[in-house]
Amino acid sequence: MVRGPWSVVFALRQAQRTDEAEYEAAQAHRTLSSAPSLATLSQALLLQIATGKLQLPEDIRLVPDSPESRMCAALLDQFRFDRLTGYPGDLSPDISSWQMPPELAPAAALQLLETPLRYRNTQAAAARRLYRLRRSSGKRRPAIDSWLQQMRATLGESDQILLVVGTLAVLDEAWDEAIYWLDAAKRSTATPTPAILNNLAIAIVRARRMERCREALTLVDTAMTLLPDNADLFASRAEIYLALKDQSAALKDLQQAVKLQPENAEALRLLRVLDAAEQR
Known part of the structure; x- marks a missing residue:
């Protein structure tokens, strides 16, 4: 992924420091505008995605079949998807309640996700949009x-797309959907992915x-x-042991999870669950 001022803006937005994010975006945009190229266009597009503030021309001409042009084409389609659907951006506090406009034909939105889903560096962002759209x-x-x-069938490596969709389903507590997509992700790659x-x-x-x-x-x-030495994996295995009623192994x-990462939220939550179970 192209890195630069957009990552600063994204981090500020994530920290809810909106005024600082917009200031940094404006400064970066002035710099980028003075030196137009495919590389700076990529930066400008990433700023657009991070802030939702910039306006980009529709008649941008890209050099055919170069990595930079493919990156820009993918980012342009992602930008157009957001504008067409009213997608508020991944950092919006209202993202979980976003709805596809009822008058919009799915095919029009899906067409704009095709290129981003094919380009490895934009797959994750496109997969998040696909999940919310679905x-x-x-x-x-x-x-x-x-x-x-x-x-x-035409993507080849689709594991990242399926992982993102399945993980978002986990976060939404849509367990059956999560299992469906993550099972598919596991089948799609020959190399185990933690x-x-x-x-x-x-x-x-x-x-x-329970049968699984x-x-x-x-x-x-x-x-x-x-x-x-991953604390999250120890916490996950402990949760499975609790489901299997093996409290000793879970403890x-x-x-070990807390030893590796004292503030691990999931491990601390499960310790409370285990304490409550033992006090009954």
């Missing part, structure tokens, strides 16, 4: 699912799929061979 589409969801299945394995295990446990809890344990154990993992 969640808000109601009766139009089957058309979106059909389109996504066709896209996956994030896919962990998030799938968590979705299985929280969906109370032993499988969830294996998933986390596999992730631990890749990240042996051991939680103690």
Whole structure:
């Protein structure tokens, strides 16, 4: 991903320092405008995505078949998607309640996600938009699912898209959806990915799929061979042990998670759960 002033603006927005973010964006935009090129256009597009403030021309001409032009084309389509759908940006406090405009045909929005989904550096952002679009589409969801299945057949590596969609479903506590997408993500890659394995295990446990809890344990154990000192994985395995009613093993993992990361929120939450269970 191209890095530069946009990352400062994004960090300020994430910290809810809106005035500072807009000031930095304005300063960066003046600098970029004085030296137009594909590289500075990429920076300007990233600023647009980070702030939602800049206005970019529609008749930008890109050099065919270069990495910079593909990056800009993907970012331009993402910008146009946001403008067409009213998508408020990933940092908006109202993002979970965003709805696709009822008068908008899904095909028009999906067309603008095709290039960003194909470009590895913009896949994650495009996948977040695809997830929100799908969640808000109601009766139009089957058309979106059909389109996504066709896209996956031509994308090659689709694991990042499926991971993002599945992880957002975990965050929304849509457990069945999370399992569906993360199972697909696991199948799509021959190399084990800790994030896919962990998030799938968590979705299985929280969906109370007891017949798959032993499988969830294996998933986390596999992730631990890749990240042996990761506190989140110890907390995840502890949650699985709690579901399996093995409180001794759960306590051991939680103690290790807190040792590795004393402020690990999930480990501290599960310790409280374990304490409450023992006091009954």
